[in-house]
Structures are given as structure tokens and as C-alpha cells.
Amino acid sequence: MLKVEIYRYNPDTDKAPYMKTYEFDTQGKDLMVLDVLEQLKAQDESLAYRRSCREGVCGSDGMNINGKNGLACIKPLSECVKNNKLILRPLPGLPVIRDLVVDMTQFYDQYKKIEPYLQNDTPAPAIERLQSPEDREKLDGLYECILCACCSTACPSFWWNPDKFIGPAGLLQAYRFLADSRDLATEKRLSNLDDPFSVFRCHGIQACVAVCPKGLNPTRAIGHIRNMLLQSAT
Amino acid sequence: MVTSITSFGRSGLYDWLIQRVGAAVMAAYTIFITIYLMTNPELTFEQWHALFGQLWMRVFSLVTLLSFISHAWIGLWAVLTDYLTVRLMGNKATILRIFAQMMLGGVAITYLVWGIEIIWGFN
Numbered sequence: 001m002l003k004v005e006i007y008r009y010n011p012d013t014d015k016a017p018y019m020k021t022y023e024f025d026t027q028g029k030d031l032m033v034l035d036v037l038e039q040l041k042a043q044d045e046s047l048a049y050r051r052s053c054r055e056g057v058c059g060s061d062g063m064n065i066n067g068k069n070g071l072a073c074i075k076p077l078s079e080c081v082k083n084n085k086l087i088l089r090p091l092p093g094l095p096v097i098r099d100l101v102v103d104m105t106q107f108y109d110q111y112k113k114i115e116p117y118l119q120n121d122t123p124a125p126a127i128e129r130l131q132s133p134e135d136r137e138k139l140d141g142l143y144e145c146i147l148c149a150c151c152s153t154a155c156p157s158f159w160w161n162p163d164k165f166i167g168p169a170g171l172l173q174a175y176r177f178l179a180d181s182r183d184l185a186t187e188k189r190l191s192n193l194d195d196p197f198s199v200f201r202c203h204g205i206q207a208c209v210a211v212c213p214k215g216l217n218p219t220r221a222i223g224h225i226r227n228m229l230l231q232s233a234t
Numbered sequence: 235m236v237t238s239i240t241s242f243g244r245s246g247l248y249d250w251l252i253q254r255v256g257a258a259v260m261a262a263y264t265i266f267i268t269i270y271l272m273t274n275p276e277l278t279f280e281q282w283h284a285l286f287g288q289l290w291m292r293v294f295s296l297v298t299l300l301s302f303i304s305h306a307w308i309g310l311w312a313v314l315t316d317y318l319t320v321r322l323m324g325n326k327a328t329i330l331r332i333f334a335q336m337m338l339g340g341v342a343i344t345y346l347v348w349g350i351e352i353i354w355g356f357n
């Protein structure tokens with residue numbers, strides 16, 4: 001039997017969060033963590049977590065799995081269970097609403113700050129704004145982000161200053177628009193980032209890179225932003 | 235854009251650059267002194283005195299000292315704004331942090347003046 005320990009907290013009834021242990025029979029199958037949660041929820045309806053697509057696309061079931069952030073739906077037990085134990089906690093650093101459900105407001109506020117939409121005041125062409133294949137390639141490794149928050153909630157700088165440091169997810173998206181040949185707001189975007197917190201709180205430890213379930217590299221994107229700032233200011 | 239008036243240069247990029255350039259200067263100084271000591275195993279007081287009597291050595295030492303102080307200021311400012319924050323400690327954090335920064339500033343200026351005195355104050 002697999003031992004599953006889950007962080008439980010219902011602010012209406014619990015004074016404090018606690019870990020609840022469940023016994024789970026995998027029947028020898030290498031299930032995904034989300035499958036385990038679904039079956040446990042069938043037994044214990046009070047268990048709360050977010051999920052939607054169950055295939056690593058929507059980004060809603062980011063959680064801390066045996067100490068490492070990841071998406072429950074694409075994390076096989078064989079990759080995370082240690083000593084026959086599965087320990088599930090909410091994403092670290094964000095306020096807990098209930099059990100594994102966190103309040104993502106701070107995360108989205110930072111995302112909003114980088115103005116995550118194409119800005120171009122020139123008259124729109126009849127069909128679409130074209131881009132050369134080379135320019136399009138520059139967006140690879142950036143546009144794939146599903147905003148699951150696994151990276152930002154694994155980042156110590158984001159834990160301490162979630163109101164001031166944009167965090168890896170937001171910065172990856174900031175660079176996604178800085179790198180877009182169709183976007184014309186580059187200078188404005190850069191000047192919004194040149195304070196001691198927004199970008200420069202990143203100390204390059206790459207905790208974000210280690211957890212991204214889509215294999216993206218926010219640290220590299222942050223390095224590109226820093227170089228762009230350097231080029232425009234010197 | 236986050237406003238911040240207590241950081242070193244008030245611009246993240248500026249602080250970052252100062253810290254990197256400073257780090258390079260400190261590395262160069264360390265390497266220089268190490269090599270100098272290794273190639274002069276029988277170092278006498280007169281030799282050491284003559285080395286620091288040179289203008290370029292005094293400038294090099296002063297620039298290293300300035301790098302050291304700005305490096306420490308920027309680094310410790312980051313540590314203070316990580317842990318002594320209103321988010322973690324409530325309103326008293328601001329007073330505490332400003333106080334801690336003034337202490338650090340005092341220590342930094344003392345070392346600077348003292349260092350200048352040592353480097354330039356002898357003949």
C-alpha cells in the first residue's frame with residue numbers, strides 16, 4: 001500500500017493546517033499523481049484541489065509533490081514516490097484557500113504588470129502581422145508557458161517579495177513580448193523593469209528551471225532581459 | 235516599476251553593473267596581491283612600503299576598497315529587503331530596516347575613511 005500524505009486545511013472548520021495520511025492501493029500500476037488524487041477524492045469528498053485538462057495543458061494542478069513543484073496530471077508515481085510515500089502540499093509561498101488550492105492573485109498581479117499582450121500602434125494590416133520564420137523562432141521556449149506557477153512558487157526571491165519581484169513566470173512572458181518582432185513597446189517595457197526589484201531580485205539559482213513541467217528556462221530569459229536593459233542604458 | 239530609494243543606485247541595472255564590475259576589480263586585486271606575495275617570499279617592510287608608495291597601487295587599492303563597500307552595500311541591502319519586510323514582520327520592519335541600513339552605512343563609511351587614511355596617510 002502506498003502512503004499518501006496530503007496537506008489539509010479548511011479555514012471554516014480547521015484551526016490550523018494538518019497532514020492527513022491515506023492508504024492507497026496502486027494495484028501495481030504507475031499512475032499519475034492526479035489519478036491518485038481523483039481516486040482518493042472518490043472516497044473523501046472533502047478533499048480540494050484544482051484540475052482541468054489532466055494532460056499538462058491547462059496548468060491548474062500545480063502542487064508540491066514530495067518536495068518538488070510539478071503538475072500532478074503528468075507526474076508519474078515512479079518519478080516522485082520515495083520510501084513508498086507520496087507527500088502532497090500546496091504550491092509554497094502563496095496563501096492557501098483550502099487544502100491544495102492556493103490563492104494565485106499575487107502571481108497574476110505580477111503577470112499583469114508586464115502587460116502580456118502585443119502592443120503595436122501601426123495600422124493593422126488586412127490579414128495579419130507577418131513575421132519571418134527566424135523572428136518566429138525567437139519565441140520558442142517562451143510561448144509554451146502555461147502559467148502553472150510551479151516556477152515562481154519555487155523561487156525564494158518570489159517568496160520574500162511577491163509584491164515587488166515579477167518572478168520567473170512573469171519575466172519569461174516579459175521576454176516573450178520583448179523578443180517579439182511585431183511588438184513595438186520594447187523601450188517602454190524595458191523602462192518598467194529597470195528597478196532594483198522587478199528583474200534584479202533574480203539571483204540566478206535556477207530553482208525555476210529545475211521545476212518547470214514544460215522544460216522552459218526562465219533564468220535564460222531573465223539573462224536576455226538584463227542584456228537588453230544593459231544595451232539600452234549604456 | 236517598483237520605487238526604491240534605499241538601494242545603492244536606485245536602478246536595478248546600475249546596482250547590478252556596479253556589483254559585477256566591483257567583483258572583477260576585487261578578483262584582480264586578490265590575484266595581484268597573491269602573485270606579488272608568492273613571487274616575493276622574502277618580502278621586507280621597505281619593499282611593501284615602496285609598493286604602497288606608488289600612486290597606481292594606491293589608486294588600485296582605493297578602487298578595490300570602493301568596490302568592496304558598494305558590493306557589500308548592494309548585497310546586504312538585498313538581504314535586508316528579503317527578510318526585514320512588512321510582509322514578514324509587520325510595520326515595525328520599516329523602522330528596523332532603516333535602522334539596520336544606517337548602521338551598515340555607518341560601518342561602510344568608517345571603513346572607507348579609515349581605508350583612505352591607511353592608503354594615503356603615510357609617506
Ligand code: SF4
Nearest residue numbers: 145146148149151212
Ligand atoms: S515557466 Fe514553466 S513552471 Fe513557470 S509558469 Fe510557465 S510553464 Fe509553469
Ligand code: SF4
Nearest residue numbers: 155202203205206208
Ligand atoms: S533563477 Fe531567478 S527567477 Fe529562477 S528561481 Fe532563481 S531567483 Fe528565482
Ligand code: FES
Nearest residue numbers: 053054058059073
Ligand atoms: S490538469 Fe491541466 S495541467 Fe494538470
